[in-house]
Amino acid sequence: MGRACLSLGGNLEPERHLRAAIAALEARFPGALVSRIYRARAVGFDGADFLNAAAVIDSDLDAYALDAWLHALEDAHGRDRSGPRFGDRTLDLDLVLYDDLVLDGPGHLRLPRPELRHAFVLRPLAEIAPEIVEPLSRRTLAELWAGSPERDTPMTPVAL
Structure with a gap:
């Protein structure tokens, strides 16, 4: 079993798709820990706001x-x-x-994922798993969030 941290998001019918994705994660990975949902501005392009969340799962994959x-x-x-x-x-x-893996895999698979530096990924993960250590910096998610230059990024909690 490996412990995986996931980022969840979307901005096209995000309520419907996030609700379904969370249900699928909970069904496939019992005991999945899911964060609050946040509304945040799109990063890297002009688009509709995203709904973002995080999950921590124990995976047999x-x-x-x-x-x-x-x-x-x-x-x-x-x-x-x-x-x-x-x-x-x-x-x-x-x-x-994924545990303490550091890798550049095929396609876009890269661990730790570079987007961890963004508030929309780091904040929800740090809230649900503050003790997890990021393997490159050897700092916990709570420490990374406390020192993040994006701490003041507007993110509004929303209910699904």
Whole structure:
């Protein structure tokens, strides 16, 4: 079993897609710990606000298989990968940390995921798993969040 930290988000019908993604995670990975949902501005492009959350799961899948499972779930929710890298999306599920793995895998699989530096990923993860250590800096998620230059980024909690 590996412990995985995930980032969840979307800005096209995000309530519907996040609700379904969280249900799928909880069904496949019993005991999944899911953060609050936050509304935040799009990063890297002009678009509708995103709803973002995080989850921590214990997975029987290795990092590659888990990444493939997350992609399949995105695809099942109409994720369109034909547009620009930074753009609107129904669902964006990223493997951010997996135990203490550091790797550059095939496609976009990179651990730790570089987006961990952004408030929309780091804040919800630090809230639900403050003790998890990021393997490159050897700092906990709570320490990373406390020192984040994005601490003042506006993020509003929302209910699904």
